[in-house]
Amino acid sequence: MLIFRHEDGNKVASPEQIQVWMKQTMDWIAGITAQNKFVGGNGLLFDDARVVHASKMVTNGPFGEIKETIGGYIMVKAESADEAAEFAKGCPVLQGEGNTVEVRKIAKRDGIH
Amino acid sequence: MIPHLFRTEYRKIIAVLCKHFGLEHMGIAEDIASDTFLTAAQVWPMHGIPINPVAWLYNVAGNKAKNYLRRHILFENKIAPQVKTDAHLFEYEPDLSHQNIADSQLQMMFAICHPSIPQEAQIGLSLRILCGFGIEEVADAFLASKDAINKRLYRAKEKLREEKIKIELPAPSEIDARLDTVLTTIYLLFSEGYYSVSRDRALRKEVCLEAMRLCHMLIEDTSTNKPQVNALMALMCFHSSRFDARVNKNGEWILYEDQNTELWDVALVSKGIYFLNCAARGDRLTNYHLEAMIAYWSTQKTDTKEKWEAILQLYDSLLRVQYSPVAALNRTFALAKAKSKATAITEAEHLNLTNNQFYYALLGELYTGIDNSKAIQNLQEALLLAKTQADKQVIQNKMAHLAHI
Numbered sequence: 140m141l142i143f144r145h146e147d148g149n150k151v152a153s154p155e156q157i158q159v160w161m162k163q164t165m166d167w168i169a170g171i172t173a174q175n176k177f178v179g180g181n182g183l184l185f186d187d188a189r190v191v192h193a194s195k196m197v198t199n200g201p202f203g204e205i206k207e208t209i210g211g212y213i214m215v216k217a218e219s220a221d222e223a224a225e226f227a228k229g230c231p232v233l234q235g236e237g238n239t240v241e242v243r244k245i246a247k248r249d250g251i252h
Numbered sequence: 253m254i255p256h257l258f259r260t261e262y263r264k265i266i267a268v269l270c271k272h273f274g275l276e277h278m279g280i281a282e283d284i285a286s287d288t289f290l291t292a293a294q295v296w297p298m299h300g301i302p303i304n305p306v307a308w309l310y311n312v313a314g315n316k317a318k319n320y321l322r323r324h325i326l327f328e329n330k331i332a333p334q335v336k337t338d339a340h341l342f343e344y345e346p347d348l349s350h351q352n353i354a355d356s357q358l359q360m361m362f363a364i365c366h367p368s369i370p371q372e373a374q375i376g377l378s379l380r381i382l383c384g385f386g387i388e389e390v391a392d393a394f395l396a397s398k399d400a401i402n403k404r405l406y407r408a409k410e411k412l413r414e415e416k417i418k419i420e421l422p423a424p425s426e427i428d429a430r431l432d433t434v435l436t437t438i439y440l441l442f443s444e445g446y447y448s449v450s451r452d453r454a455l456r457k458e459v460c461l462e463a464m465r466l467c468h469m470l471i472e473d474t475s476t477n478k479p480q481v482n483a484l485m486a487l488m489c490f491h492s493s494r495f496d497a498r499v500n501k502n503g504e505w506i507l508y509e510d511q512n513t514e515l516w517d518v519a520l521v522s523k524g525i526y527f528l529n530c531a532a533r534g535d536r537l538t539n540y541h542l543e544a545m546i547a548y549w550s551t552q553k554t555d556t557k558e559k560w561e562a563i564l565q566l567y568d569s570l571l572r573v574q575y576s577p578v579a580a581l582n583r584t585f586a587l588a589k590a591k592s593k594a595t596a597i598t599e600a601e602h603l604n605l606t607n608n609q610f611y612y613a614l615l616g617e618l619y620t621g622i623d624n625s626k627a628i629q630n631l632q633e634a635l636l637l638a639k640t641q642a643d644k645q646v647i648q649n650k651m652a653h654l655a656h657i
């Protein structure tokens with residue numbers, strides 16, 4: 140699983156920039172799909188988000204101490220974490236300074252990876 | 253996907269939402285519109301572009317608006333229980349029909365181009381709200397910092413709030429006067445794109461096209477389809493027909509005489525003629541009519557006696573309708589072409605515009621071939637007054653040329 144961490148784009152981007160960014164994301168995913176290695180993914184919206192704390196207190200937004208938060212994820216079929224990291228290198232999210240793509244294995248029921 | 257789809261739909265959504273929320277809450281409309289496109293950018297790459305992208309966007313924008321209102325009302329009720337819940341707000345369904353979008357955008361244009369808003373701010377707000385440009389794009393087009401643009405837009409929005417300006421069409425009795433302000437802003441927006449020294453040529457052309465689009469919106473509505481609107485449209489068509497011929501690969505101006513006419517856009521010239529014909533009615537001869545007719549003659553490259561006589565007469569009329577030093581200088585150039593350089597020099601020197609680079613540039617041009625040392629003297633004066641690198645380059649080229657004769 141490739142997890143995108145970035146800033147809330149709403150604060151910085153113009154409609155034109157958002158469209159350019161979306162097109163790049165489409166091209167990136169199309170490249171992975173062409174190798175038959177794209178499984179699926181989703182975006183996580185920034186608006187109307189909540190954080191529930193240990194004290195059961197509920198605050199607005201996923202925004203804590205860090206600026207970058209999870210904006211979405213995709214799942215890919217990869218032989219190794221390194222191969223998945225190669226895919227991640229092409230992710231347009233990385234054009235933003237401080238943004239990251241985290242590569243994680245999804246746990247399987249049999250526990251063998 | 254359609255180029256500029258997001259920008260095009262942004263300005264439609266924002267006009268409809270502003271119309272509903274009121275201009276004082278423009279920020280909310282901007283946030284909801286931006287959020288809508290961000291959601292699209294997060295969803296479409298994963299699940300594919302929807303069959304009807306525009307309907308998808310309107311649906312999402314409508315939902316976000318409803319959610320916003322619901323949250324907002326709940327919040328208001330929590331802190332101020334005496335505020336009664338407005339049931340109708342819960343049922344708000346933004347009307348994103350073609351007709352309401354067109355009406356809202358037109359009314360928005362009149363609100364933003366209100367006489368109480370400073371001219372500069374009107375242009376900035378137009379680009380941002382009516383055209384859907386981002387702050388960075390507005391800053392690039394104006395060669396200003398993002399901070400400066402943000403401040404300018406912030407003050408303009410404050411002003412809209414203070415003056416309690418409503419998003420509506422002016423009364424029929426006021427429409428001509430209010431239309432004048434709107435047309436001035438459109439013309440300035442166009443000039444900003446046409447003459448700006450910003451290096452981003454594609455962006456500059458887009459600014460020109462946006463000005464033409466706004467003008468076209470006025471033509472499409474019967475209440476604003478006035479002769480002066482058609483005249484401005486014609487003027488912009490004629491000018492922009494030379495857009496690609498005016499600049500060389502290095503971004504330097506190519507003077508009119510040296511332009512490759514193959515690069516002139518014939519389709520835009522015919523469009524201009526069409527709108528000029530539409531403008532030929534009513535009893536008000538505006539500066540746009542005269543400037544459009546002058547611009548028409550500029551699309552005819554062949555120098556004929558008839559051409560320059562016509563241009564001279566048009567400038568004479570223009571100076572009566574609206575005097576400006578630039579028009580006076582251009583009129584003198586036409587005089588030289590129609591009569592003689594000697595006649596023009598006498599009249600030019602009477603203008604005595606000694607703080608104007610174009611005054612000296614014109615004298616330099618007129619003295620060329622008559623008294624080359626005087627020509628060089630004048631060009632040197634022009635060079636001292638020139639502000640942009642592009643202007644300086646043109647003057648230096650002329651001086652170099654003169655030195656070789």
